[in-house]
Amino acid sequence: MISMESKKGKMIILSGPSGVGKGTINKELRKDKSLNLVQSVSMTTRPPRPGEVDGVDYFFVDKETFKDAIQHDELIEYAEFIGNFYGTPRKTVYERIGNGENVILEIEVVGATQVLKKEKQENLVSIFLMPPSLKSLEQRLRRRGTEKEEIIKQRLDKALLEIPLKHKYKYVIEIDTVENAVEKVKDVLMKEETLEVSKYYSKYHVLRKEVNTVVKQSYMFFVDNWRENVERINTIRIPDGFDFKNYLVDILTNKIYSHVLANEELSVIESKEFIEAIIEHLMIDVNFFSIEQNAFQ
Template identity: 40%
Template sequence: MVDQQTKRRGLLIILSSPSGAGKSTLAKRLRVWDEDIIFSVSATTRKPRPGEVDGQDYHFISVEKFKHDVAEGDMLEHAHVFGNFYGSPKGPVQAAINAGQDVLFDIDWQGAQQITNSDLGKHTLSIFLLPPSITELQRRLESRGQDDAETIQRRMQKSWDEISHWGSYDHVLINKDLDETEMALRTIITATRLKRIQQPSLITHARALQQEFEDME
């Protein structure tokens, strides 16, 4: 239950794109822009890597615990990737949006659909980032210098499947310029925060106005 004095409910902001379209960079920029936007910390059944901190990088849990949480409806979305389970715990997300914080998800279209269809779906804002061209997408992947040629080719092959689901998102932006795309993201988020369903204090204010009007009679 959201406290009626809370200024606003938080949003579940889903940001998806093919690899190389600028998603990670823009997600970090949004966090710098507004500290009320926090990253969702996923749960996983894989072992921690050196330097990873439980609860900060991931929630590291057992397979049994993960399956139990899925069965109980405590995962907003989940997937099985390379022999391990990954998912987004519902509890911390619910607590964050009740406190007026926006939770940012860097997930693919399948995870986006699961969250949109969940009982928190009405508070979801989904945005897909398209590259200006496939040639530019490949150039960006190569210029990062993070992957070998085989990995880049694999990412390119996967990109079309990801791009083909752009139509299921609330907003779609062509990321030609990072600064322009960031400003568009800020505008979309600001406008969505003002939706009636995101402002629980409105009902209290409306009732106060009604009472004030009745007292004047």
């Protein structure tokens, strides 16, 4: 394993719509002890759930205590949701940052907005976790099986108001898979110099490099020899409605998918759709549509 030592304690905001996967990604990140990440413990007025421990999962308090903490500016942020209050105690967070630890604030969008307005930006790394679609967010909420239909609808309605606020964050990470999202967050921490890095590249970073290299080599070879390739394609019986772009995407996707999985380090990232999306972005970068339009002239 590549060693990474703490360089400077920072406050890392991990936010996004309810049900997007904040808790899952947070948990996976903190499994890697070399990242020097610790979880901030929030204060809440809701009752403990089975198995939750006061001071470990939350600081469980009554509403009067919570309101007193607000009046004395003891909370970095706070919000109310479905009749309960949630907030982040200032003292414990800054004590841990002062000790060189990177503190993750897994918080709702309302609370994150308060932090972004009130706290010093040099201490912050703000990350918005974005669902691939509202449909996928709804499916995730339903799979949890912990809430009634009315609550699910409230969360989805709230997400429609929260997603447009993503531009307020420094980083927006789309969750295609949990594995990829975790690696993207690691890339952010590296870029922000939150970690003391001698030489570190996450699996996501390496995957992009592999894909870029293979696609550009393969695709630019096609572009450089487009006339010969087009003439060869014209000799083939092409059915009506043939989609030239998708045909090329499929060829390159299969080639890269096999190439990447041949690398043992990347064998855990098996999303063909993820690789295909990168290919399509690269095709735009090298002006695929212009080449395609001119190819048959």
